[in-house]
Amino acid sequence: MNKVDTITLHVGHIVEVEVTQTIERVIQIARQARATGRTKVAAVRQIYPMIANYPREAIWYAIIHGVNLSSRGAVTYYYNMRRESRCK
Numbered sequence: 327m328n329k330v331d332t333i334t335l336h337v338g339h340i341v342e343v344e345v346t347q348t349i350e351r352v353i354q355i356a357r358q359a360r361a362t363g364r365t366k367v368a369a370v371r372q373i374y375p376m377i378a379n380y381p382r383e384a385i386w387y388a389i390i391h392g393v394n395l396s397s398r399g400a401v402t403y404y405y406n407m408r409r410e411s412r413c414k
Contacts (some may be wrong), residue, residue: 335385336398343387352376353402366393367403374407 329345343349346404365407370393377385382404389400 331387332395333383333390335386336396336403339385342379343383345387346380346384348377349380349384349388352388353392356388360393364401366395369393370403370407371410374411378408378411 328347330342330401331345332342332369334340353375356369359372362368364372369412370389372384373388373392377388380388385404386397386400389395389403393400393403395403
């Protein structure tokens with residue numbers, strides 16, 4: 327069963343996010359990547375393809391908790407990854 331958690335965006339808006347097993351898995355993958363010395367952007371590049379079809383709030387959640395970014399940083403990385411994946 328999936329759990330529901332919240333994230334607070336930089337504008338003070340609180341968003342509920344359904345945290346699936348996939349989201350939990352990519353958070354762990356991102357944390358492992360960071361622990362082994364990979365950059366934040368490299369960690370996001372690694373997990374983004376696994377969750378690209380999820381709602382943006384779920385992707386932000388994974389980036390915030392997996393890569394340890396602020397909500398502003400997560401939003402920025404999300405839009406950069408989205409743009410990068412469309413250019414391929």
